[in-house]
Amino acid sequence: MKINKKFPYLLIVSCLCILIINCSKTDSELEPQNQAYLSTYKPDTSETILIRNARVLTGSGDELDNASILMENNKITAIGEIPLDTDAKVIDVKGKWITPGIIDIHSHMGVYPSPGLRSNSDGNEATSPVTPHVWAEHSVWTHDPQFTLALKGGITTFHVLPGSANLIGGRGVTLKNVRSVTVQGMKFPGAPYTLKMACGENPKRVYGNRNQEPSTQMANVAGYRQAWIDAQDYMKKAEESKKTPKRDLAMETLSGVLKGEIL
Incomplete structure (x- = not known):
């Protein structure tokens, strides 16, 4: 068996987890108006x-x-x-699997942490069917404790999304499964935001039970259409205006999707 110096995959051993992913943009290039929420993650030595x-x-x-x-230096070399290597810490795993x-x-x-209590169930902002202004990371x-259980099962990175109550539920965020006091310390550097959309029965059930839209699939589609029409109008006015428009968190997210900055 020969030494392969360019092995490109992430491996986990016991509680030692290392993640190597190339991202197309740095944090400083992502949405300058939201610099306050940049990743502060730094790998341990x-x-x-x-x-x-x-x-x-x-x-x-x-x-x-x-x-x-x-x-070496947190990377598989x-x-x-x-x-x-006399300078290396040697671990003999005696035939155990590494994947x-x-x-x-x-x-x-994180947004529906364990134990499941109403006081910390913060995954759905189910007060309106269209809530692109909310971000999962803020919940x-x-x-x-689920993070530790997930790590034992081999999950080293996870993408946290809002729940499925709304047609447009808000932004998702990619996190490293590391210990941190702040969510910024877990954020994967340079990973783009995403938008959570629920395109099926959940929004109909949640809002139909309240006798409000959407209670049918046609109202679902109408809600999506209106949201994107509003975003296009916001972008057009921003381009035509000589002044910086008043910030609108919902429209910033939707226009970010239309520009390809948010997935």
Whole structure:
């Protein structure tokens, strides 16, 4: 088995998790008007670690037996047959599996933390069917014990979304599964925001039970159409105006989607 110096995948061993993802934009390029909520995440310093005698699933279909993994400066730098390094901390996993870290692309951890109590169930702003102005990150409880359970199951990164009560529920955020007092300390640097939309029965159920729109699929579609028409009108007025328009958090989010800045 040869040493591969360009192994591109994330591996997890016990509670040691490292994530390597390339993002197309830096935080400073994302929405200058929202600089207050930039990521403050910084990886902890780590010693050189050599993991030996592992069964490795690479994530591309390959399975390596009795492989070693070398990690330097929080990155995987080699995998395969690696000579013992006297300067490295050696961990013999004795045939245990090492797999790529799991990225949960649809999570409500933090906004619906455990235990499930009404006082901290903050995932749905179910007061209006269109709420693009709210951000999931502002509801995340960073001490949610579900984070630790998810990490034990191999989840190293997760994308937190608002719930599905609304047609447009607000912004989603990508977080690293690390300990932090603030949500900014968990935010994945440079990861774009997303928009949560629920296109089915949940909005009809939530608002139809209150005898208000939307209670049918046609009202769902009408709600989406009106929201995007309003966003287009906002963008047009902003382009034509010689003065900076009054900020509108809902329209900033929707226009960000139309510009391709928010996914």
